[in-house]
Amino acid sequence: MTAAARPGTAALFGIGGALLVVVAAQLVGQFQLAGRAWPPLTDVLAYVTTPAGSGLLLRNGLVTLTAAAQGLLLGVVVAVFGAALALVVPMLRPGFERFAAILNAFPTIALAPLLITTAGREDTPMVIAALSVGFVMFVTMTSGFANVPAAHSDVLTVLGSSRVQRLVRLELPRAVPSFFDGLTLSAPAAILGATIGEWFGAPKGLGLLLVSAMQNYQMPLLWSAALVATALSLAAYIVFVQFQRIAVRRFG
Amino acid sequence: MSTSTIRTAQAEVDRPAARPGAAVTIRGAEKVFSLGRGRTLQALAEVDLEIAEGEFVAIIGPSGCGKSTVLRLAAGLDTPTNGAIEVFGDDPHRLAKQHRLGVAFQEHALLPWASVRANIALPFQVAGRRVDKARVDELIQLVGLVGFEDARPKQLSGGMRQRASIARALALSPDLLLLDEPFGALDAVTRRRMNAELARIWGEEKITTILVTHDVDEALILADRVVVMTGRPGRIRKIAKVDFPRPRGFETTRSPEFHDLVDELTALLDQVEGVDD
Ligand SMILES: Nc1ncnc2c1ncn2[C@@H]1O[C@H](COP(=O)(O)OP(=O)(O)OP(=O)(O)O)[C@@H](O)[C@H]1O
Ligand SMILES: [Mg+2]
Numbered sequence: 468m469t470a471a472a473r474p475g476t477a478a479l480f481g482i483g484g485a486l487l488v489v490v491a492a493q494l495v496g497q498f499q500l501a502g503r504a505w506p507p508l509t510d511v512l513a514y515v516t517t518p519a520g521s522g523l524l525l526r527n528g529l530v531t532l533t534a535a536a537q538g539l540l541l542g543v544v545v546a547v548f549g550a551a552l553a554l555v556v557p558m559l560r561p562g563f564e565r566f567a568a569i570l571n572a573f574p575t576i577a578l579a580p581l582l583i584t585t586a587g588r589e590d591t592p593m594v595i596a597a598l599s600v601g602f603v604m605f606v607t608m609t610s611g612f613a614n615v616p617a618a619h620s621d622v623l624t625v626l627g628s629s630r631v632q633r634l635v636r637l638e639l640p641r642a643v644p645s646f647f648d649g650l651t652l653s654a655p656a657a658i659l660g661a662t663i664g665e666w667f668g669a670p671k672g673l674g675l676l677l678v679s680a681m682q683n684y685q686m687p688l689l690w691s692a693a694l695v696a697t698a699l700s701l702a703a704y705i706v707f708v709q710f711q712r713i714a715v716r717r718f719g
Numbered sequence: 720m721s722t723s724t725i726r727t728a729q730a731e732v733d734r735p736a737a738r739p740g741a742a743v744t745i746r747g748a749e750k751v752f753s754l755g756r757g758r759t760l761q762a763l764a765e766v767d768l769e770i771a772e773g774e775f776v777a778i779i780g781p782s783g784c785g786k787s788t789v790l791r792l793a794a795g796l797d798t799p800t801n802g803a804i805e806v807f808g809d810d811p812h813r814l815a816k817q818h819r820l821g822v823a824f825q826e827h828a829l830l831p832w833a834s835v836r837a838n839i840a841l842p843f844q845v846a847g848r849r850v851d852k853a854r855v856d857e858l859i860q861l862v863g864l865v866g867f868e869d870a871r872p873k874q875l876s877g878g879m880r881q882r883a884s885i886a887r888a889l890a891l892s893p894d895l896l897l898l899d900e901p902f903g904a905l906d907a908v909t910r911r912r913m914n915a916e917l918a919r920i921w922g923e924e925k926i927t928t929i930l931v932t933h934d935v936d937e938a939l940i941l942a943d944r945v946v947v948m949t950g951r952p953g954r955i956r957k958i959a960k961v962d963f964p965r966p967r968g969f970e971t972t973r974s975p976e977f978h979d980l981v982d983e984l985t986a987l988l989d990q991v992e993g994v995d996d
Contacts, residue, residue, distance in 0.1 A: 618828040625794050625822045626845040627815040636845060640832050718832045 506686045511694060514687035523676070523688075528695045531592070531673040535661035535699075538596020539653060545597070546604035547646070554612045554638065555630050563605070571602035575660070579667045592664030592672060599660035600653040607652070611645025612638045643718040647711035654703035662696050673699075742895060742927040743770040743793055747802035750788050762788045764952035765802070772807075773925040777938035778946045779984065781992045785953030786931040787825055790897045793929060794822050806895060814895060818846040821893030821926075823901045827884040829872040835859065835883050836868040842890040858886040861916055863909070877904035882913070889920065896928040902937065914940055918966060935984045939977060940967050947984060949991040956991050959984060 489508065494500070496507030514520045549567075553560040575595055582591045615638055623633045665674025673696045680689035750763040762785040770776050778786050791797040792804050795812030806814050814820045821842075829838045839858055843850040859868055862882035872880055885901050898917075902910045918941055921928060932938050938945045939961055947957045959980065963971045971977055 616828075618824060618826055619830060621794075621796055621824065622822075622828045622830075622841075623845065624796060624812075625815045625820050626842050627818045627820070628845045629847075632845050632847075636841065637830070640830070643832075 511690040515691045524695050530671040531661050534592040535596050535657040538593045539657040542597035542600030546601045550608035567605045588668040592661040595664035596657040596660035599656040603652045604649045607645045607649035611642030615641050644715045647714040651707040654707045655700040658700040740772050742772040744805045748799040749801040751800040761952040764954045775928045775942045776944050777930045777942035780948030781950045784948045784950050819894040821888035822897045823884045823888040825899040827880040834869045839886045862886045896926045898930045935981050947987050
């Protein structure tokens with residue numbers, strides 16, 4: 468992601484790399500280099516295009532997407548609010564930072580039993596998505612708030628700004644690019660979080676498909692569910708990168 | 720200004736030491752910056768300066784002599800290492816808190832995401848007042864930015880940014896105006912026009928003003944007194960009183976007295992410049 472390479476060259480490398488991966492995946496499946504658990508890519512695509520397959524994937528994909536979107540929203544709101552609060556009330560900052568770090572250090576899997584008993588099987592995917600998002604957002608927002616230029620800070624000081632006005636007029640607008648930076652990282656994390664959350668007995672979703680396909684040895688289904696999850700995650704990333712570009716142009 | 724009577728009364732009650740009528744009192748102010756790893760830099764050495772209410776004072780001096788530092792002290796953005804500074808008989812930052820301070824920074828410091836209009840409206844918003852649209856428009860007109868109201872700072876030239884920054888400083892009709900080389904990036908013609916506008920505003924509102932400039936002519940056209948500072952560490956070399964009648968038009972700037980004073984101060988600057996390097 469360095470800006471050293473020219474855009475054209477970078478795109479060429481990207482496309483080349485992707486093609487290489489696709490071809491390799493096909494060959495590994497074709498010649499069963501990784502055993503029978505790795506089907507050729509064409510088999511996976513064939514499954515995705517059957518009406519039954521596509522219907523199943525679409526229904527469950529939407530469930531995961533919804534859980535991820537809700538989790539993203541929840542995580543972002545809590546993290547931005549927390550970061551802003553830690554900024555305005557400096558006393559809270561060390562506590563918030565430690566809390567976020569501890570939450571992040573906890574493996575999601577270890578939290579699952581706790582979440583299932585508290586949030587319930589249906590909402591666990593959303594909560595895990597929110598948790599995956601929260602830490603990243605908290606960190607990017609905290610650093611976004613912190614990187615206000617001294618000259619602008621001086622302007623607000625000589626204008627006699629209150630703490631809240633400083634937040635509203637300076638720190639929030641200044642942190643808008645960081646906010647979208649955070650979203651580009653968070654959106655794929657939310658998809659992943661929701662999918663993992665669905666492993667723990669969710670009634671629907673890509674995570675459920677993954678688990679049941681694994682148990683029933685339905686390799687094309689397993690791989691196509693993974694493919695959809697990846698595609699969602701990539702799409703989320705691409706969408707938010709566009710927003711980020713706009714934000715940098717407007718607020719950078 | 721409706722606050723002026725209250726302010727003077729307050730000054731007399733709270734701080735009997737401050738001379739009534741003094742807007743800015745700097746006594747023995749020293750400023751030493753720490754550069755890390757135990758190294759320090761003395762920017763100011765023993766600056767004494769008293770500025771009366773309604774007075775216009777210009778500060779000239781070689782680059783790096785501490786002119787901006789003096790303004791930062793007066794704005795309450797920095798505190799002196801030694802000595803004291805009072806603004807209207809109180810701590811400098813109190814004036815800012817009361818939204819009575821206007822500052823045009825050397826680096827314009829406009830908010831990059833806000834339009835010219837929004838930048839000039841900022842003081843109203845920060846003070847929690849309704850934005851006076853007519854006042855904002857008047858200021859835009861005053862600094863000659865009509866047609867650029869909706870432009871953002873990066874779409875403006877350096878001189879235009881400076882002018883927007885001056886307009887922002889004037890927005891709330893402050894009681895103390897601090898201008899740090901506000902016309903540095905302007906061409907001679909625009910500069911003279913801005914000088915005239917500033918002189919007019921000052922004539923009307925009698926805002927206590929400290930102007931930092933490199934231009935001796937500008938200092939003499941605008942100021943009641945001109946403070947000449949020495950090179951680092953900055954101290955006051957001379958304070959010249961400027962008695963030319965106002966408004967100071969061509970008759971003044973062409974007069975031999977004006978030229979004599981320009982020559983005298985320029986010679987003084989040449990001298991102190993030598994100290995710096
Ligand atoms: N925050 C700071 N930390 C360390 N040194 C500083 C700081 N601010 C200013 N200085 C130093 O103090 C000295 C005076 O700086 P100041 O900005 O007041 O000069 P100036 O007279 O305004 O110069 P110019 O005409 O170039 O604007 C300079 O040598 C500068 O390097
Ligand atoms: Mg300066």
